Amino acid sequence: MTDLLFSTGVNNPGGNFLIRFVPVAGIASMRPPATSSPSTPPTFKTGFRWFLCYGTEGTKTIDEQQADSDQAPVWSVQVATFLPGDSAEIRQTLAEMVRHRFVLEVEDNLGVIRRIGTSSENLTLSCGFKTGGALGDRKGTILTFSGQLTSPIPIVTY
Numbered sequence: 001m002t003d004l005l006f007s008t009g010v011n012n013p014g015g016n017f018l019i020r021f022v023p024v025a026g027i028a029s030m031r032p033p034a035t036s037s038p039s040t041p042p043t044f045k046t047g048f049r050w051f052l053c054y055g056t057e058g059t060k061t062i063d064e065q066q067a068d069s070d071q072a073p074v075w076s077v078q079v080a081t082f083l084p085g086d087s088a089e090i091r092q093t094l095a096e097m098v099r100h101r102f103v104l105e106v107e108d109n110l111g112v113i114r115r116i117g118t119s120s121e122n123l124t125l126s127c128g129f130k131t132g133g134a135l136g137d138r139k140g141t142i143l144t145f146s147g148q149l150t151s152p153i154p155i156v157t158y
Helices: 088-097
Strands: 017-023 027-029 051-055 061-067 074-084 102-107 113-116 124-131 139-149
Touching: 051 074, 088 124, 088 139
Parallel strands: none
Antiparallel strands: 017 051, 017 102, 061 074, 074 139, 102 113, 124 139
8 A cells, every 4th residue: 555645847726635545454452532632543563554545625525414314324424535646556546446435634714623334334445537528627536435324424623
């Protein structure tokens, strides 16, 4: 697993908006985020850490929709961003990543950090490459992490 960062040497039009992610297989222990005091960061297995994923400004979204089911309420979660550029290395990394389940930490536009997923309720990754027809259109990959949780997304305080 590796970071998904903006290619160096290419114009960066929108700043640096990161999503932190880790495969569930790389988590040694993770306590639920505290509600009133600083949260305890997860501990990782050897070779794992919070990996970073760049997202172009204005493209990172967090969508949390609560719905009722016969068993209990569920929260459908989707986190998406646009990773500009294209390379064989990024394509290979993404092809390997879609085989894993993830936990994320995402900072919203107001600076609030949310930890999305647990070891048992985690997110999948899907991605789609896209180019526009005009010369100045974007070329890159839309990354979408999604899953269902049995409770709302907790806020993390460090």
